[in-house]
Amino acid sequence: MTAPRLLVLQPSQSDPLAELGTWLEAEGIELHLVSLKDEPAPESLDGYDGVICLGGEMGALDDAEHPWLADARRLLSNAVARKLPTLAICLGAQLLAVATGGQVRKGPQGPEVGVLLVAKRDSSANDPLFADLPFTPDVLQFHSDEVHLLPPGAEHLAASPKYPNQAFRVGSCAYGLQFHIETTPEIVLNWAAKDPVSAACARPQHFDQDFLAEAHRDLAEVWQPFVARFAKMVRGELSPAGCLGTQLPLV
Template identity: 55%
Template sequence: MPRILVIQPDASDPVGPLGDWLTAAGAELDIRQPPGDELPAGLDDYQALVCLGGGMNAEDDSAHPWLKPVRDLLATATHNGLPTLAICLGAQLLAVATGGRVVQGDKGPEVGAYLVSKKDAAWTDPLFAELPLMPDVLHFHEDEISRLPANAVLLASAPKYVNQAFRLGRCAYGLQFHIETTPEVVQSWAEDEPDMAATAKPGTFETSTLSRLHEDLADTWQPFAARFVQLAGGALKTAAPTPRNTLPLA
């Protein structure tokens, strides 16, 4: 039974269905919500790391000084080859921790149901290979990963913001989008961030629309979560080593 450390940076973004999918696949979760919950000093007791989303900026250390220890853990996991899944803010933290750059998106917020497109490298990736060409995702962010870390492998893209999913090393993954939400969580975000919500398409936050979206998300991403547990447990091989390069690989 792989033991997974789950870091929840924000009370508004719990692990949700993703947690159910991970445990159904055989994982044990240790959920920590800083700053109330102390973060472990290291990762020796875990077989994988998950970092969720949040409303803060990835480098807002003055308001959230515990962000640096989170970035340090993400950097350590990547360096040590620990299977890692970082979502939205988590992906931004992973990028910054390993040499990438995050800025406020110059095309405005990306909010609502979208499709992202798999890149060529995704078809041979252990987690992404079985996803459809254009999987459903949920966006709710205004910052973007403007530059991926060196030697990152770009796995999925979209017209508005290019860097939607990437892999570092053999098994550290960043997703700029959400797969862990429920309709109620998304509606609460819309209430808390009305200016961002106003940029979405009409009807985006209706319960029926969100319910259909989340059924599609479960169809696509529950098997993905199960593969992540297999990766953590050693039943699934990690990706081949990334050739050394100075630019993200597509």
């Protein structure tokens, strides 16, 4: 049997697949990585069973400097239309939001950085990926922009006090996560070194090597099973969410 194949869109070398790739490969998923800065994006999603879109330091609409962002938005929109399981992280979530009618802006409360909690929304109880998560899972935050308005019909799945639109689902199986679940301590320390202004918004111990190592062990306990559920959806073993929107009574 042929392994399910995911298209992985990588906007920046600073945010690789890392742990996410390890977890997906352990689930028997084949990964086709496209570094958007260095190679053209596929014309279509033919031959793929799902899509991953990672993060990056650019903005979701910085097309003048990064014209390939339009290709990423096109592919994410196509993934939603084709009901392909999709996982979009940080910048990826912002690209997914914009591609499907949402709005992204510079976060008015400044950067959100560090190992922090998000809280699930009530709607997550019926979501195939989010239902089994703890109510307030740990996440790794490192962003300055926010998803200001969710796409029409999107399901709001998780929030934080600083920026409410932390996780959402568009359609039946396209997920946007404003936070990171894929990182290693080394990746986070590299971000802090490259962007000390944003890093200064976190508590100082959040960039201590031992603290980050322990935090990533905790992150793996929560998010590796989440990724395993996503892999089951890609393999067709877990049904996507039902139709969104207002459910009218049958007469």
